[in-house]
Amino acid sequence: MSQETIFTKIINREIPADIIYEDELTLAFKDINPQAPLHCLIIPKQPIATINDITEDKRELVGHLYVVAAKIAKQQGVADDGYRVVMNCNEHGGQSVYHIHLHMLAGKPLGWPPYTDKAKV
Ligand code: AMP
Numbered sequence: 001m002s003q004e005t006i007f008t009k010i011i012n013r014e015i016p017a018d019i020i021y022e023d024e025l026t027l028a029f030k031d032i033n034p035q036a037p038l039h040c041l042i043i044p045k046q047p048i049a050t051i052n053d054i055t056e057d058k059r060e061l062v063g064h065l066y067v068v069a070a071k072i073a074k075q076q077g078v079a080d081d082g083y084r085v086v087m088n089c090n091e092h093g094g095q096s097v098y099h100i101h102l103h104m105l106a107g108k109p110l111g112w113p114p115y116t117d118k119a120k121v
Pocket of ligand 1: 041
């Protein structure tokens, strides 16, 4: 699977995005199709296609995504009310962009479970 996705273009500033956080390792920007009042994506600058490609050597980088999530939550004023971070994997997980990303959803009480199909397992 190609490592080059639309997120690489956002990292390289080849296409625009509403960037709300950046550091040496990560970038965070607003989701183009928001599912909550605050919906942003936190991505590593290093492309990793799916959760299945996270190996031991990526441990710090992936952990850092959560450190960034906590920073953004404070920066955006949603830390105390709460929020959800989720990473989808492959087709059944609902992944559409094959460059791992944490979705951060906040700004209203979020439903659970997070799918609309009421069929039980
Ligand atoms: P997923 O389905 O978990 O892979 O999530 C991919 C997310 O990327 C979706 O929520 C899309 O709305 C979002 N997305 C796709 N293209 C862009 C873009 N150019 N800028 C911001 N968000 C995007």
